[in-house]
Amino acid sequence: MPLIASTTADHHHAAPTPAGPAPRAQLDRREHHSSARLLISGRWCMDTSPPEPENLLDQIGQAQELRELSFDTSALTDWDSTLVVFIAAILRVCATRAIACEIEALPASLQALLELIQSASGAHATEPAAAPDTEQVRDPAQSAQASFLVPLGQDFMALASATGEIMRFFGEGALAVQRLMRGQSRFRSTDFWLIVQSAGADALPIVSLVCFLVGMILAYIGNQQLEPFGARIYIADLVGLAMVIQIGALITAIVLAGRTGAAFAAQIGAMQANEEIDALRTLGLEPIDFLVLPRMLALILMTPLLTIYANLFGILGGAFVGTTVAGLTVSEYFVATGTALALNHLVQGLISATVYGAIVAASGCLRGMQCGRSAAEVGRATTSAVVTAILFIVIAAAVLTVLFQAIGLS
Amino acid sequence: MSKPDERAAAIEVRDTSLAYGETLIQQQLNFSIRCGDIFVIMGGSGCGKSTLMRALTGLLEPSHGQILIQGVDRWRTPSAGRLALMRRQGVMYQSGALWSAMTLRENVSLPLEVHTQLSKQQIRELADYKLALVGLAGFGDHYPSAISGGMRKRVGVARAMALDPEILFFDEPSAGLDPLSSRRLDELLLQLRASLETTLVVVTHELASIFTIADDAVFLDAEQHSMLTTGNPRWLRDHSPLPEVRHFLNRGEPESEPGMSKS
Numbered sequence: 001m002p003l004i005a006s007t008t009a010d011h012h013h014a015a016p017t018p019a020g021p022a023p024r025a026q027l028d029r030r031e032h033h034s035s036a037r038l039l040i041s042g043r044w045c046m047d048t049s050p051p052e053p054e055n056l057l058d059q060i061g062q063a064q065e066l067r068e069l070s071f072d073t074s075a076l077t078d079w080d081s082t083l084v085v086f087i088a089a090i091l092r093v094c095a096t097r098a099i100a101c102e103i104e105a106l107p108a109s110l111q112a113l114l115e116l117i118q119s120a121s122g123a124h125a126t127e128p129a130a131a132p133d134t135e136q137v138r139d140p141a142q143s144a145q146a147s148f149l150v151p152l153g154q155d156f157m158a159l160a161s162a163t164g165e166i167m168r169f170f171g172e173g174a175l176a177v178q179r180l181m182r183g184q185s186r187f188r189s190t191d192f193w194l195i196v197q198s199a200g201a202d203a204l205p206i207v208s209l210v211c212f213l214v215g216m217i218l219a220y221i222g223n224q225q226l227e228p229f230g231a232r233i234y235i236a237d238l239v240g241l242a243m244v245i246q247i248g249a250l251i252t253a254i255v256l257a258g259r260t261g262a263a264f265a266a267q268i269g270a271m272q273a274n275e276e277i278d279a280l281r282t283l284g285l286e287p288i289d290f291l292v293l294p295r296m297l298a299l300i301l302m303t304p305l306l307t308i309y310a311n312l313f314g315i316l317g318g319a320f321v322g323t324t325v326a327g328l329t330v331s332e333y334f335v336a337t338g339t340a341l342a343l344n345h346l347v348q349g350l351i352s353a354t355v356y357g358a359i360v361a362a363s364g365c366l367r368g369m370q371c372g373r374s375a376a377e378v379g380r381a382t383t384s385a386v387v388t389a390i391l392f393i394v395i396a397a398a399v400l401t402v403l404f405q406a407i408g409l410s
Numbered sequence: 411m412s413k414p415d416e417r418a419a420a421i422e423v424r425d426t427s428l429a430y431g432e433t434l435i436q437q438q439l440n441f442s443i444r445c446g447d448i449f450v451i452m453g454g455s456g457c458g459k460s461t462l463m464r465a466l467t468g469l470l471e472p473s474h475g476q477i478l479i480q481g482v483d484r485w486r487t488p489s490a491g492r493l494a495l496m497r498r499q500g501v502m503y504q505s506g507a508l509w510s511a512m513t514l515r516e517n518v519s520l521p522l523e524v525h526t527q528l529s530k531q532q533i534r535e536l537a538d539y540k541l542a543l544v545g546l547a548g549f550g551d552h553y554p555s556a557i558s559g560g561m562r563k564r565v566g567v568a569r570a571m572a573l574d575p576e577i578l579f580f581d582e583p584s585a586g587l588d589p590l591s592s593r594r595l596d597e598l599l600l601q602l603r604a605s606l607e608t609t610l611v612v613v614t615h616e617l618a619s620i621f622t623i624a625d626d627a628v629f630l631d632a633e634q635h636s637m638l639t640t641g642n643p644r645w646l647r648d649h650s651p652l653p654e655v656r657h658f659l660n661r662g663e664p665e666s667e668p669g670m671s672k673s
Binding site: 270281 | 464467468469492493496497499501503504505507508509510511520521524525569
């Protein structure tokens, strides 16, 4: 037993003296005796790592005849919340085993704290549970170890429902366009032009860089494959056709998904979290008209324009490699590109770009509108917007390629 | 109970249930709000006060029953009628819910732009007048992010009043305000009622404010998912037959309980 300096019960959180008598709890009990005494001693604080109650609880649990438990804290030098939690755990077990506890021997302030948590938990028991937040309810299948088929199935269902959601959203967008045509819908034209600027003009540097590099990469690979056949001049065809038909639109759309789609989701999501969308609704303004429509229109307008620009830079990147690495002359390269390309290629690219632009805007706005009312939800909406956009861009690219083939555009 | 009154009902709630999907929030709500009254929706945290407010302002369709605003059920009205209802109501949200991409003047102007044919100059003057009413003259060109939370709330009030609505809804107007601002807001509400005969519906559990402003109130309960009672809060505090209502309105005193939630 450590020597006791004083029964310093009421000045917990005193000066931090990590050194001191080690915290100990010892059950003093005689066999077949109905009462026992719990000796609690030492400096019982967070920094002295007091013992856990399990051992003691087992002892109490094994003592069948035990009916009374008293406490002796005369050797306790200092204590903090760890002791409160420790005693509370013992009291809980004693309550279930009908063992009477004399807590009067405990320091007065410790007793007060114990009473406080008891009355608070009692009040919570009568207090009704808040309505469960659907977002917070975890699927049991995710926590328990489940077959790999479960997440697979869930992913598939999520994809199916996302497809439905985005289709419905396009439908609502179409109705909004109809209202716009009839002059019933209203959004602020300044909003529209701001979005045009931020989604279009401000994206020029990144689109130029990415497309120039992609053009270079295509030309490099083409050079490696075509060189053995002496067919280097076809680098121009390869780069030109790939960029104009598909890659230019695809790269632009992916850049926009990351830049603009994410921004849409964050803007609208933050508005949702801040009740701004509700404020629009109660004013009689449809958020679809006021927020989604300008964004959709701006992207449907700007994506094809950016794509033309992207095509140009891709071809320039190809030309750079073609002239420096493959040894073609500039005029050779551009003449070859010009003869390879036809109007139908450009049309394919622009139709694709328009569809991608609509997809990026719709997924950004959709995820923003679906956003819950917290900051964490805004982050999730942003991520989800980018993932949804890229997923549907790729699906649309595949579908469009087949479609163009079918109608003989390619 | 409060004395019978022949004034017309601004809002009638008839056997209404409110739910989010499968989760029932409130059911069997039956009360009416008289024209020109200040009506308070009260109850403990999580009992569905804000949900009821959403239903009253037309953001949530009741899962059962009817809510008549000036005799009209907005969910069974063609869109033109619904728009006319929107025109006659103003809503102030808990956080202010100002449109962050617009200046304060633009925030207050947008309702006027949507629902009136006034000229730009007139709208500007009206917006500045409303901002001055809430003590924010000269702040028209600021953005919501540049002002304090209390000021945002006041701009929210100005925006809600922009169209001189017949019914004003306030979601926790005094939450997060210092006692003086909170009291000033109460005075503003009383003034509004006196000068424009506006009907005010207020969600709050600020007791001081409830006793100062409320003519009538409904008390919602989370456990029973229904209303416990209606009536004047002062009267309910002293004479309600329901102990939980008296307990709430007396702040849990004298039989003080630490677990009494009042957030």
